[in-house]
Amino acid sequence: MILEGLMAVCQPLTVLWIAVGVAVGIIFGAIPGLTATMAIVMFLPVTYSMAASQGIAMLMALYIGGISGGLISAILLNIPGTPSSVATCFDGKPMANKGQAGKALGTGVVFSFVGTLIGIAILVVLAPALCAFALKFQAYEYCALALFSLSMVVALTGSDMPKGLISAVLGALLATVGLAPIDSRPRFTFGLYQLNNGFALVVLLIGLFAISEVMSFAESVRKKQDFSIEQNVKMKGAGFSLAEFIAQIPNAIVSALIGVGIGILPGIGGGVSCMISYTVSKNTSRRRELYGTGIMDGVVASETANNATIGGAVIPLLSLGIPGDAATAMLLGGLMIHNVAPGPLIYEKSGAVVYSIFFAMLLAAVFMLLFMLWGMRFFVSVLKVPKNYLLPIVMVLCGIGAIGNANQVFDTYAMVGFGLMAYLMIKSKIPTVPMILGFILGPTFEENLRRVSQLASSDPFWNHPIFCVLIAATVLVVIFSARANLRDARREEELNK
């Protein structure tokens, strides 16, 4: 299977699609407002007619390119191209201001590569182990796992817990549309046959992330934005010495481990991992007072962590079918379209595809390194592309993605509806990411809860230690997160006073 996966990736056309995916991903990552998720949305219909390994390899390349490209605008514009590069601004832009733009970009690129490699290495080791463990899972365990993953929403929502929970519950409620699990009775379909299969994940994601992004740009049309792009970008090699690279290795390893760890947790993406690893790096450094003034340590921490998150986020995606963030939720849609069912049996049913994903990620990381080191001038020039021309075409591509999902125009209506809903949610300060978790985990929870209700009399829950541990973990996560949220809310209130 390993050889089969390698062979699939080594096909010239697959290599070409991976290269295209990385380049487009970097462009999307570099332009503020366009994200890796949007790049995947846009190219999903392109993959419809491809073989599974080819299509998914391209989506992975878009993901890696998209996360990596964010550093360009973070360093040159002080605007993170993607949420994953927020912390890169802190030291990247000051370095550029000091005339070290090339060094900052080189550092970001090389350590993005290092982070991706560490993430992939951990993915390759952990994913099969998690799959083997998850083979023991039955209805009880899946039900508890869904609850545990949903409980992460409480941990994610910051000081406004009710709004985070609303988002997750709304997602779970939307997932009940269509034929009910087990007995296949239609629910909330209002006689529309197009709703029998429920709303497609891809359609929901397009509405939540692509349309809302276009609308947020529409809001800023009349606002004058003063972007000064650092033009003086000279890159010689990676822009830093070997001694500097070696000195950063401990920082990179710690940041990568943080990135992978956060990537594994459902719903938390690179945006959080780069902030946490930057903070950890700063707090544990001997020269913490220099952070924020333009030192490479800050760029290393942020960029290694956000790229390592990729490998981390793919672990639960492949092993359990639970996405780590919005982009992996989109990848989940891509896997489903190509008839690859993520879960504990993925190695048995689609082993070659899984290994092709690993090799594709590796190849994409190499392409990312080469493209960004040698093609930086091109990617910098991309920052000048007028978004008023780009976004309408992105919208059309999203529409094609929605139509192509089930070859029905009806899905575009749902796409617009979800877009409007997402816009109103953002305006009401209701986060949209928990909704994806609710939408994906809701059906898993329901199906297994109903199975458990059948089994309970003959097979009580105390026969399932994993179930008991997961429920206990859920309770602990909810209690501690709720306490932390309340504390944050009180602190915020005091600051408001």
Place this chain on the structure above:
Amino acid sequence: MKDRNNYKLDIVPGVALAAFSLFAMSQIPSIRVFKGLGSTPLNNHFVPWLWSGALLFLSLWLIIRGILKYRRFGAGEGGSLWAALADKREVIASFIALGLYVAFMGSLGFVISTTAYVFVQILILTPAERWGRNVLPAAVTAVVAGCLLFYIFRSTLNVLLPVGLFGFGL
């Protein structure tokens, strides 16, 4: 002042979501329950009740929180609804354009509807004072995008994009 007006961000979505959850609850009894062999003790009503009930509870929580904020800080300064809508005119126009695009895509076909939509959307996203020099590039972009995307996806990638009444692209 912004924080004092935050009560609206609780009450308005709270009311809308409470109404939505009540609507969902009202639809649950019409779901047919399966009572045959292999039916589960928790039927297909249970989880919709669970989620819509949870949504109603959380919506009421938001409404009550908003009311408490209002009592504490008062109404604060707020602009008129029309001023707020006028401020968001590009967003409203974008949603209308997008809505019309998807509504007419089936009848007009992908090429015509996409060309029209891309042209209008580019102008919406362009400041009005720069429309003059953008009309021609926008029109060219719209026509090229409509035709090229149709060719790529319909002919090359076999996505069933609608051809519409006029049969463009066939």
